Structure formats: C-alpha cells, structure tokens
Amino acid sequence: MNFIHSILKLPVKYRLNKLEKLSKNPKETQEKVLFNLLNRAQNTEWGKKYKYNSIKKIEDFQKTVPINSYEDLYPYISRMIAGEKNILWPGTVTWFSKSSGTTNARSKFIPVSKESLRSCHFKAGHDELCLYIKNNPKTKILKGKSICVGGSFTKINQNPDIFCGDVSAVMMKNMPLLGRYIRRPSLETALLEDYEKKIEKIAEEAIPENVTSIAGVPTWTSLLIRKVLEKTGAKNIFEVWPNLEVFFHGAVAFSPYKKTFHELFPSPNMHYMEAYNASEGFFGIQDDPSREGEMMLLPDNGVFYEFIPINEFGNKNPKIYIMHDVEINKNYALVISTNSGLWRYVIGDTVAFTSLFPHRIKITGRTKHFINVFGEEVMVHNTDTAIKEACDKTKSSIVDYTVGPVFMDNSNRGGHEWIIEFEQVPASIKEFSEILDNSLRKINSDYDAKRYKDIALAPPVINSVPKGTFYEWMKKRGKLGGQNKVPRLSNTREYIEEIKEF
Numbered sequence: 137m138n139f140i141h142s143i144l145k146l147p148v149k150y151r152l153n154k155l156e157k158l159s160k161n162p163k164e165t166q167e168k169v170l171f172n173l174l175n176r177a178q179n180t181e182w183g184k185k186y187k188y189n190s191i192k193k194i195e196d197f198q199k200t201v202p203i204n205s206y207e208d209l210y211p212y213i214s215r216m217i218a219g220e221k222n223i224l225w226p227g228t229v230t231w232f233s234k235s236s237g238t239t240n241a242r243s244k245f246i247p248v249s250k251e252s253l254r255s256c257h258f259k260a261g262h263d264e265l266c267l268y269i270k271n272n273p274k275t276k277i278l279k280g281k282s283i284c285v286g287g288s289f290t291k292i293n294q295n296p297d298i299f300c301g302d303v304s305a306v307m308m309k310n311m312p313l314l315g316r317y318i319r320r321p322s323l324e325t326a327l328l329e330d331y332e333k334k335i336e337k338i339a340e341e342a343i344p345e346n347v348t349s350i351a352g353v354p355t356w357t358s359l360l361i362r363k364v365l366e367k368t369g370a371k372n373i374f375e376v377w378p379n380l381e382v383f384f385h386g387a388v389a390f391s392p393y394k395k396t397f398h399e400l401f402p403s404p405n406m407h408y409m410e411a412y413n414a415s416e417g418f419f420g421i422q423d424d425p426s427r428e429g430e431m432m433l434l435p436d437n438g439v440f441y442e443f444i445p446i447n448e449f450g451n452k453n454p455k456i457y458i459m460h461d462v463e464i465n466k467n468y469a470l471v472i473s474t475n476s477g478l479w480r481y482v483i484g485d486t487v488a489f490t491s492l493f494p495h496r497i498k499i500t501g502r503t504k505h506f507i508n509v510f511g512e513e514v515m516v517h518n519t520d521t522a523i524k525e526a527c528d529k530t531k532s533s534i535v536d537y538t539v540g541p542v543f544m545d546n547s548n549r550g551g552h553e554w555i556i557e558f559e560q561v562p563a564s565i566k567e568f569s570e571i572l573d574n575s576l577r578k579i580n581s582d583y584d585a586k587r588y589k590d591i592a593l594a595p596p597v598i599n600s601v602p603k604g605t606f607y608e609w610m611k612k613r614g615k616l617g618g619q620n621k622v623p624r625l626s627n628t629r630e631y632i633e634e635i636k637e638f
Contacts, residue, residue, distance in 0.1 A: 148266045155263065158435045159494035162459040165435040170194060173440060173473055176251075180222045182212065182479060198442075198456060203471060203480050206244050216247055216477075219295050224477025225249050231310070232292070232300040235415035245292075245300055246415045252476040253310050256438045257303075260418030263434060264411055267423045268382065272407060280348030280379050281320045284308065285338065285356050287620075288329040301327070302620075303415045304352075320345055331356075331616040339363040347377040351384040353621065354393040355536065359607075361400045372402050382407040388621050389429060389499065389517065391524040395533040396559050412499065416483055417474050420497055429517075430496045435459065438475035443468035446486055449503060464489045467515070469503050486515065505625050509541040510550050510592055512583040514576065516624045522575035523556075529571050530562035536606040536622045540632035542597065551594035555635050557606050569598045605638050 158165045174197070178188040186201050202208070212224050213232075221228045225247065232245040248257075269275055287302020289309055299309070308319070308326050316323065321341040328334040338360055350357060361373055370376050383397065383406070390397075390410055397408070412420035412431050417439050420431030433441065441459055446467040448454035462468065470485050472478060484504065487497040501516035508514070519539060527533055535557040542551040554572075562568040573596050577584040586592040606622055623631055 147262075148269050151263065151266045152270055155266075155432075155434075156494075159432065162435050162493075162495055166440055166459050167194060169436060169438065170197065170440040170473065173438070173475060176226060176475070177224070177477065180224060180226055180477070182224050182477070194458060198480075201480050203444075203482060204478075205482055209478065209481065212477075213245060213247060217245060217292055217295060217298055219297060224479065225251075225475070229476065230298055231306050232298065233303040233306050233415035234300045235303075244415070246303075246478070247476045248303070248306055249476040252417065252438060252474060253307070256475060257307055257413070257418045258312070258315075260411075260413070260421065260434055260437050261307075263437075264384065264409065264421045267421055267432075268407075268409055271423075271425055272381075275381065276379060277348045277381060278318070280346040281342075282318055282349040282351060283320050283338065283342050283345075283347055283360070284326065285335075285350070285352030285360050286326055288327050288331075288334075290329065303413070320347070331611075335360055335363050339367055343368060343376060345377075346379055348379050349382045349384060350380070353387040354385050354390060354397065355388070355606075355621065357383065357385070358393070358396060358400060358535075373400060374403060381405065382409060384409050384411060386411040386413050389520040391429060391520050392527070392534055392537070394524065395527055396535070399533065399559075412497075414483065414485070416472060416478060416481065417476075419472075423494070423496075427490070427496065429498045430490045431498070433459070433495045433497050435495075440473040442471040442473075442480065443487075444471060445469075446503075459495055462489050462492070462495070464492060467500050488517075501625070505623060507539060507541060507552065507625050507627060509543070509627055510586050512580070512586045512593065514539075514552075514580060514583055514625065518576060518580050518583070519624060521579055522572050525575040526562075526568050526572040530564070530568050531560070532562035532568065533559040535559050535603065538622055538624060538626070538631050538635065540626050540629045542594070543629075549590065549594045550592065551597060553597045553599065553629075553632055555599045555601055555605075555632060557601050557603060559603075561600060565598050565600060569596055572596060572598070599636070601635065601638065605635065609635050609638060 174188045174191055177183040191197050191200060216223050216229050219228065229247045229249050231248040233248050235244040235246055286304030286308055289299055289301025289305040292298045292300055305327055308323060321338045325337040325341055328337065343364060364376055368376050373380060410422040410431055418437060419439060420433050423432040443457045443462055444454045446469055449469045465488055467486050467488050470483050470487050472481050472483055484502050486500045486503055488500050490496045490498055506515050523534065523537060537554060537556040539552055539554050542553050544550040577587055610616055610620060
C-alpha cells in the first residue's frame with residue numbers, strides 16, 4: 137500500500153498546477169472543449185443534421201443547435217439503446233446511466249460513452265483526490281480502503297448488449313484495476329439490486345478493513361454507518377475504523393445532514409468534501425474546505441457549459457451565457473453539451489456562482505423543483521438553509537424532508553406544509569416552525585412579502601413523521617439507493633399526500 141500511496145501522489149502537483157491555469161482562462165478552455173466535441177461528432181447523424189463541420193464560433197453553435205430537453209433527445213437515445221451507431225456520439229455507446237429524474241416519475245437513460253468515463257467521470261474523480269491531498273498534505277487516505285455506497289446495474293430488455301444503472305454502478309463496473317483494488321465492497325456486492333441486502337453485505341465486507349474514506353449520498357451512507365454500529369456494537373464508527381478521515385458526498389445539499397453526520401463521525405479531524413457528480417457528468421468539486429456547499433466548476437472535463445438566467449428560463453429566445461460571462465449570486469439553469477452526445481441539454485439543476493476565477497458554484501435547486509404557488513419563489517437552497525438554522529437552534533437533526541403547498545380556499549389562506557423525519561426531535565415543534573419561518577423570511581424577500589401579517593401565506597405547517605417513513609416511501613416507489621433522493625419541493629401536493637398515507 138505504501139508503494140501505491142507514493143505512485144498515486146506523483147501526478148498530483150502537475151494536475152493542480154494545470155487546474156489553476158485553466159481556471160484563470162475559462163473562455164479559452166471552454167472554446168477548446170466545445171470544438172473538440174464538435175470535431176468528434178461532426179460525422180454523426182446529429183452532427184450532420186446541424187452541420188458541425190461548418191461551425192466556427194460559439195455563437196454559431198448557439199444559433200444553429202436548439203436547447204434540448206430529455207424528451208427532445210429521447211428518439212435519438214432510444215436508437216442508441218437499440219444498438220445503432222453514430223447517432224449522437226461516434227460509434228456505439230453500450231453504457232447508459234439510469235436517472236430517476238426527480239422532475240418526473242419516468243426513468244431517463246443517459247448515454248455514457250467511453251470518452252466520458254475516461255475524461256469526465258474518472259478524470260474528475262482523480263481531480264477530487266488531488267484537491268483533497270492539496271488541502272490535507274498529511275493524509276493517509278491511500279494507505280487504506282475506500283467504501284463506496286453506490287447503485288446497481290442491469291441489462292436492458294430490448295438489447296442484451298446494452299447495460300444501464302445508477303452512474304456510480306456504471307463507474308464501478310468500468311473502474312480501472314487499481315481503483316477496484318482500493319475500493320470496497322466487492323463488485324458483486326456493490327452491484328446488488330436489493331438495496332437492503334446490499335447495505336447488509338457492504339457492512340459485513342467493510343468492517344474488517346482499514347477504511348480511510350467513504351463516498352456516497354448522505355441518506356444511504358448514514359444507513360450503512362448505523363448498520364456497521366449495530367453489527368459491531370461499537371459506540372462510534374472510529375472504534376471500527378480508527379483511520380477514517382473523509383466523507384466524499386454529493387447528490388443532495390449536505391447542510392441539513394451536517395449535525396447528523398457530526399454525531400455519526402464524532403471527531404474534529406473528520407473531513408467532508410462535496411462533489412457535483414450527476415448521471416450526465418462529473419461537473420464540480422469542493423476545492424476549498426472553508427466554502428461549504430461551493431464547488432469549483434471543472435473547465436476541461438469534456439463538458440461545455442451554458443447558463444440561462446432563471447427568470448428567462450422557458451422563454452422562446454432566452455439570454456444564454458458561457459462561463460466567462462456569468463455574474464455571481466444569480467440563479468441560472470444549467471445547460472450542457474458532453475462527450476456522450478448530450479447537446480445543449482437542460483440538466484434540470486439551477487446553480488449560482490459564488491466566485492469567479494476560479495468559477496465556483498452552489499446548486500440552488502431544480503428547474504421544476506421549487507414552490508411558487510403564491511409568488512414566493514422558494515428554492516431548495518432556501519429551505520436547506522432554513523432547516524439547518526432551525527436544527528442548530530433547537531439542537532435537533534433530520535433524516536429527510538419535503539415541502540408542498542396548502543392551497544387557498546374560501547375559509548383558509550395558502551401556505552406551506554412540511555413533512556420532516558427527525559433524527560433528533562426538537563423539544564418544541566412550534567419553536568422549530570417559528571425559527572424555520574423567520575429564517576426563510578430573512579433569506580427570501582418574496583416569501584417575506586407574502587408572509588407579511590399572514591395576509592397571503594399562513595405560517596408553515598410542520599408534520600413530524602416516524603423514523604423510517606421516507607425510507608419506506610422511497611422503497612414503495614422503487615427508488616432506494618444510488619443517487620435517488622427525496623424530492624424537496626413541489627408546486628403540487630402529490631408527494632405530501634403520498635407520504636401522509638404512511
């Protein structure tokens with residue numbers, strides 16, 4: 137292990153220097169990425185349709201190629217799944233990331249090319265390690281094992297030569313040998329479809345290992361930690377894994393889970409590092425530990441980024457910006473073109489820039505996941521911030537939450553109904569609700585205006601549900617594990633009513 141530790145640290149300095157240079161020149165870097173993509177795809181069906189060989193400027197690309205949703209690209213993707221070549225990306229794409237897509241109930245199949253695995257997902261994973269080593273030069277992370285709590289994969293019925301699964305499962309199945317050596321659990325266990333059985337098996341395989349890092353979604357990782365503690369009878373996880381030093385997390389904002397994980401990892405020396413690793417690509421990494429929730433956007437990972445101001449999203453001809461044009465503290469819908477053949481694809485996430493050069497982002501929500509029934513324009517980052525403040529001030533912690541509207545009628549004002557599963561229940565739900573409400577009013581002027589003297593919006597209604605409620609609800613929906621996550625906000629009462637049935 138010491139030999140591996142030494143070898144893997146050799147390219148760290150080179151890559152960090154290169155990242156620093158690229159982050160200072162996002163325009164030139166992104167232009168190079170785009171024209172590499174266009175050159176590679178010019179002889180595909182899509183490339184010929186939009187005359188990629190004649191595009192000379194970014195503006196030409198934006199004028200020629202339309203903004204696309206998944207539904208727009210699905211006729212091409214379905215042909216790729218059937219085994220057709222040279223459709224959206226050259227050659228045959230045999231791997232697809234299955235995304236539940238919190239915007240609707242239907243699964244999405246996102247193409248994952250060999251180029252994307254190599255120069256986006258795995259390259260960004262290496263960048264994550266480089267940045268961690270930079271910030272923690274005395275780390276011993278490479279002298280132990282890394283536990284990954286990921287999803288599963290399966291064959292697609294209409295074509296046995298095509299495979300799909302959660303993006304983490306696709307990466308594990310294609311991981312280089314050295315990565316497989318460092319990672320645990322075994323591939324067989326990691327790809328189990330039964331998530332309850334998977335957690336049980338991961339715990340069994342991981343307990344005797346020298347675990348130095350864990351990677352996964354906070355929700356499912358907390359289940360694993362509790363399972364390990366249950367099996368070992370240990371008081372805390374460091375009695376099992378004394379050299380554990382970092383939790384790499386993503387898929388959901390970490391702030392609502394922070395108190396829970398500080399209880400699970402009771403050590404001031406434990407590190408936390410966030411990544412923006414989606415089904416469509418690996419886009420960002422937390423490069424500065426002091427900037428919680430902020431991630432450096434990777435400029436050279438085979439992804440060309442565009443940004444639509446959220447107030448123009450859905451317009452026929454919205455203003456569209458590239459990296460060097462954006463402004464800080466403004467919400468944008470993220471649009472990507474990738475080396476898997478997603479062209480000007482609306483990923484569904486909204487982001488805001490917190491710094492420029494390097495360009496850092498925070499994920500603020502989803503283009504379809506917000507509450508704006510009464511003009512309050514509440515986004516996920518608003519509710520995450522408010523629930524964290526309420527937890528901190530009431531010494532409580534949560535497992536998960538979701539929020540929906542309470543519609544006006546002849547006798548009632550409108551409002552918001554929250555369903556919260558607490559890990560540590562506050563002494564007073566009323567006090568928790570008041571702090572939550574006041575926090576939202578501080579950070580969202582539209583919400584504050586609607587709450588003024590309770591004229592348009594009544595105070596929030598908080599429903600505390602028993603432990604295990606969200607787990608059982610997600611299980612019923614067939615959305616356990618991987619990057620499946622509880623939908624935070626909705627303009628309808630669909631999720632609220634479903635959960636209340638429990």
